Amino acid sequence: MAEIINIHSGEHKLMLLRNHDTDMEIFIEDNASLKFFDLANSIKSIKSEICIAIHFEGENSELLMRGRMQGKDTDSILRNILIDHKTPSCKSDIYYKYVLNDDAQGSFTGKVLVRQDSQKTESLLLNRNLCLTKTAHMHSEPLLEIYADDVKCSHGSSIGMLDENALFYMQQRGISLTDARRLLIDAFINEIQMPRLCIK
Amino acid sequence: MLEIHNLHAVVDGKEILKGINLTIRNGEIHALMGTNGAGKSTLSNVIVGNPRYEVTEGTIIFNGQNLLAMSPDERAHAGIFMSFQMPVEIPGVSMANFMRAAVNAQMKSRGEEPLKSSDFLRQMKAKRELVNIDQKLINRSVNEGFSGGEKKRNEIFQMAMLQPSFCILDETDSGLDVDALRIVAEGFNKLRTASTSAMIITHYQRLLDYIQPNIVHVLIDGKIVKTAGPELAAQIESEGFDWLKD
Ligand SMILES: Nc1ncnc2c1ncn2[C@@H]1O[C@H](COP(=O)(O)OP(=O)(O)OP(=O)(O)O)[C@@H](O)[C@H]1O
Numbered sequence: 490m491a492e493i494i495n496i497h498s499g500e501h502k503l504m505l506l507r508n509h510d511t512d513m514e515i516f517i518e519d520n521a522s523l524k525f526f527d528l529a530n531s532i533k534s535i536k537s538e539i540c541i542a543i544h545f546e547g548e549n550s551e552l553l554m555r556g557r558m559q560g561k562d563t564d565s566i567l568r569n570i571l572i573d574h575k576t577p578s579c580k581s582d583i584y585y586k587y588v589l590n591d592d593a594q595g596s597f598t599g600k601v602l603v604r605q606d607s608q609k610t611e612s613l614l615l616n617r618n619l620c621l622t623k624t625a626h627m628h629s630e631p632l633l634e635i636y637a638d639d640v641k642c643s644h645g646s647s648i649g650m651l652d653e654n655a656l657f658y659m660q661q662r663g664i665s666l667t668d669a670r671r672l673l674i675d676a677f678i679n680e681i682q683m684p685r686l687c688i689k
Numbered sequence: 690m691l692e693i694h695n696l697h698a699v700v701d702g703k704e705i706l707k708g709i710n711l712t713i714r715n716g717e718i719h720a721l722m723g724t725n726g727a728g729k730s731t732l733s734n735v736i737v738g739n740p741r742y743e744v745t746e747g748t749i750i751f752n753g754q755n756l757l758a759m760s761p762d763e764r765a766h767a768g769i770f771m772s773f774q775m776p777v778e779i780p781g782v783s784m785a786n787f788m789r790a791a792v793n794a795q796m797k798s799r800g801e802e803p804l805k806s807s808d809f810l811r812q813m814k815a816k817r818e819l820v821n822i823d824q825k826l827i828n829r830s831v832n833e834g835f836s837g838g839e840k841k842r843n844e845i846f847q848m849a850m851l852q853p854s855f856c857i858l859d860e861t862d863s864g865l866d867v868d869a870l871r872i873v874a875e876g877f878n879k880l881r882t883a884s885t886s887a888m889i890i891t892h893y894q895r896l897l898d899y900i901q902p903n904i905v906h907v908l909i910d911g912k913i914v915k916t917a918g919p920e921l922a923a924q925i926e927s928e929g930f931d932w933l934k935d
């Protein structure tokens with residue numbers, strides 16, 4: 490069973506912590522702003538596989554969604570996200586980053602659905618990923634499905650490994666390989682900042 | 690002292706260095722000239738231990754240590770610095786964090802305590818002024834969005850911070866305007882001590898007017914084909930390399 494949350498007008502923050510394992514269904518009404526933070530960070534082995542559906546039910550609302558996913562060992566981190574723009578003049582901005590080490594598996598499927606009546610929708614869907622080993626696997630699938638004509642939507646995705654040239658440049662300056670890797674990983678993941686305070 | 694003996698190296702399966710012999714004593718400045726693709730940057734990268742370049746034969750001894758058995762960071766701690774022909778951009782890593790990691794790693798290798806933040810910042814400021822590099826650049830990510838000339842200046846700034854005993858300048862003069870060239874060369878000369886040695890790779894005489902070499906080598910097709918005094922650089926400037934090819 491999915492957890493159901495209604496977001497009324499005003500500002501709201503939601504944060505999913507480490508071991509969250511229930512699917513979520515969120516309904517956003519008029520004039521609401523939701524900041525949604527999703528954190529998966531393995532201390533012990535994790536399996537975090539959830540579906541999140543967010544429905545815009547009212548006008549002039551905004552969603553900011555950020556995901557900071559870090560897996561190692563045999564962790565499995567899966568996000569299946571649906572952003573359903575049913576109503577006009579709403580904005581959604583979704584950005585997930587994954588860092589996968591060892592044999593970790595990651596999957597990001599994100600779909601922004603802009604229905605016929607939801608004119609003036611603005612949506613950005615991004616997923617960027619870093620695989621630290623050859624045995625880490627990432628599946629990334631951002632999708633846009635648009636049935637309205639006056640909208641601004643874009644999406645992007647990338648999967649990369651640590652930049653060998655950058656690692657070597659740092660080592661030439663005396664920085665150990667371990668520290669150089671750490672600096673690059675932090676630079677990548679710290680683009681997604683989690684808030685200190687979370688109100689649910 | 691750097692002693693290279695019969696060095697052969699391969700990149701992506703292709704032999705680039707075909708038996709290099711070279712000795713650079715403390716305090717000596719050697720210029721390395723040669724045609725595009727001759728292997729100058731390859732030689733530099735092999736000296737600093739870039740894993741993309743595979744040594745198939747030969748030895749490199751630096752101050753009595755077998756360099757080829759050392760990791761790139763250990764070679765840096767031993768006092769070797771390379772100003773990259775193409776400095777790398779590292780988005781998201783600030784110049785300050787990068788330099789701090791480098792300086793602290795060097796201190797640690799000598800068994801010293803890391804610098805206090807205030808001392809570190811003071812040192813950054815002093816060295817920044819020495820090479821006349823803008824504070825704004827130092828506040829950015831490493832080399833990100835720097836112009837070609839700014840990147841080269843940043844290399845010399847890093848050299849100033851790390852105070853190496855052996856420097857490789859790989860075409861540090863390319864991309865510098867006339868004033869920047871003078872500032873960078875003068876910066877290098879200020880940083881130099883009586884025992885600092887260097888291998889200066891350049892295509893032009895003008896850098897060597899500022900940093901006068903003791904010896905000039907010409908590298909063609911993976912081999913040093915000629916070694917002479919500073920007059921060789923001037924001769925190459927006027928006559929090119931054809932007379933040196935067989
Ligand atoms: N990382 C690399 N991958 C593939 N080929 C390489 C690599 N580095 C060097 N080479 C090849 O090795 C040869 C020597 O290159 P190198 O960069 O050492 O020349 P160079 O003497 O520094 O030339 P330039 O004066 O143009 O800088 C060239 O043919 C080059 O294409």
Ligand SMILES: [Mg+2]
Nearest residue numbers: 729730731774
């Ligand atoms: Mg070169």
